[in-house]
Amino acid sequence: MAPEVRQVNLADESGVVPLARDFTRQALYAWGWLPSSTDDGRAAAEDVLLIVSELVTNACLHAEGPEALTLTFDRKTIRVAVTDRGEGQPTPRTPHQAGRPGGHGMFIVQRLSMDWGVVTAPELPGKTVWADLAQPTA
Numbered sequence: 001m002a003p004e005v006r007q008v009n010l011a012d013e014s015g016v017v018p019l020a021r022d023f024t025r026q027a028l029y030a031w032g033w034l035p036s037s038t039d040d041g042r043a044a045a046e047d048v049l050l051i052v053s054e055l056v057t058n059a060c061l062h063a064e065g066p067e068a069l070t071l072t073f074d075r076k077t078i079r080v081a082v083t084d085r086g087e088g089q090p091t092p093r094t095p096h097q098a099g100r101p102g103g104h105g106m107f108i109v110q111r112l113s114m115d116w117g118v119v120t121a122p123e124l125p126g127k128t129v130w131a132d133l134a135q136p137t138a
Contacts, residue, residue: 003074004031010056010066020056020069021049024080031073033135044136047112051080051131054105058129059084067126077114077132085126089118 008023010016028034028045036042052069059066063086072079090106109116113131120127 001075003072005070005072007068007070009068011068016060016066017053017056020052020066020082023069024049024052024071027071027073031078033078036136038136041136044133048078048080048133051109051112051133052082054108055080055082055129055131058082058090058105059086062086062088062090063126070128073135075135077134079130079132081128081130083126083128087126089127090129 006023006027008020010020013019025034028048033041033045033048036045056066056069059082063084065084067083067085070079070081070083072081109131113133116129116131118127118129
């Protein structure tokens, strides 16, 4: 079965973080992650929403704003991918200092996802930052 893909254009939109979260919440309902009758299921859906918030916020703060949010679901994992026009590469701050303001976004993404990374295309400006999360077990 082919993965399901949903994408929303975020370029030149206002309120992109709530827009991205609402778009993601709708996809989670369509894909059966929500509503969830288990604590693990609710936590997994909240992890997806938090990662969306962090990646979109990072694109706003460090990469000239997000261009698009793409969600891909293959019945086992969901990939959250945010494309932007920025050149910098996101990295978790090390050592992580929980009490320090700011700088927690990529640490959160790293902690909550199975894997994450950055994809660039030499002929195109910007990058795509992605994170994979496992579907909760029933």
